Amino acid sequence: MKNVSVSVVIICKNSAQTIGKAVKSCQPLTDDIIVVDSGSTDGTLNIVRSHNAVLIETPWLGYGDTKNLGNKQAKYDWILSLDSDEYIDNTLIESLKQTDLSDPTVIYTIKRISYLGDKAVKHGEWGRGVIRRVFNSRKACWDNSPVHEEIRCEGETREIQLKGAIHHFTSPDIHTYRSKLDRYARLSAEKYAGKKKPSHLFKRFFSPVFNFVQNYIFRAGFLDGKTGLDIARAHAWYTRRKYELLRSYNSGN
CATH class of the missing domain: 3.90.550.10 (Spore Coat Polysaccharide Biosynthesis Protein SpsA; Chain A)
Structure with missing residues (x-):
């Protein structure tokens, strides 16, 4: 064709x-x-x-x-x-x-x-x-x-x-992926800071937990074995990192 x-x-x-x-x-x-x-x-x-x-x-x-x-x-x-x-x-x-x-x-x-x-x-x-x-x-x-x-x-x-x-x-591996997520966390935090979005205590501490439970349990990440666990942990870490950076940007640090 x-x-x-x-x-x-x-x-x-x-x-x-x-x-x-x-x-x-x-x-x-x-x-x-x-x-x-x-x-x-x-x-x-x-x-x-x-x-x-x-x-x-x-x-x-x-x-x-x-x-x-x-x-x-x-x-x-x-x-x-x-x-x-x-x-x-x-x-x-x-x-x-x-x-x-x-x-x-x-x-x-x-x-x-x-x-x-x-x-x-x-x-x-x-x-x-x-x-x-x-x-x-x-x-x-x-x-x-x-x-x-x-x-x-x-x-x-x-x-x-x-x-x-x-x-x-x-x-290629979870360590490389976490490095990529760190870059995305910085970009997301900069985006939110530009929009004057606050970083509440609730977001910093509970959003990562919810993210992990959502991906590993509700979206059945556990069915992918250790890889699924590693990815769920990485995304929870990304979520917390994003809001920690946002807090830092909002405070002028």
Whole structure:
């Protein structure tokens, strides 16, 4: 079957271990794969060029604005947005090939399967992953939130879930993941501080406990064994860290 009128936009920095697989997975889908790089020094650029993707080099603009820069250079209005540590499977490719992309008000959602090392995590926080990733750039773009950016839409839209999945190699191990969460905690705290959000004692002490119980018990993280426990603990730590940093920022420290 011929390629689909969808442009793939991938943002990256120092992603030599994963960017090749990300780009290669999209080649059966489209002839327009755009990689937006923000200062890689590890061989990422050579890998992108070797896969004949369109390469855009830019200083880091923030998650949303960096993605939007790639969208503006896209050949097609329809965008599939990926991170450099993700790849798409054949079922998703076939689903997109069979999808009628005539309605620009539709946002397509996709199941995301996340991995810690080589283990797929099916429960807890990571097991909930259905994400909005295919949209028409004439109707939608990414917001400029410093973390956990979202698609911002013009007018009314509706969502349709595609078959298949995006596979996300989140981190090689729990220690690397905690380092990533620390960065996200800082960005989230800065975001909340900018909005004058308070850090109440209740939030600092009880939100982490609730987060752990929610992910490990109610969302069945325990079914993923030690990996599920490690992830639930990491997210509880992230929640507390976020509110501790917010308290520090609000006090001017």
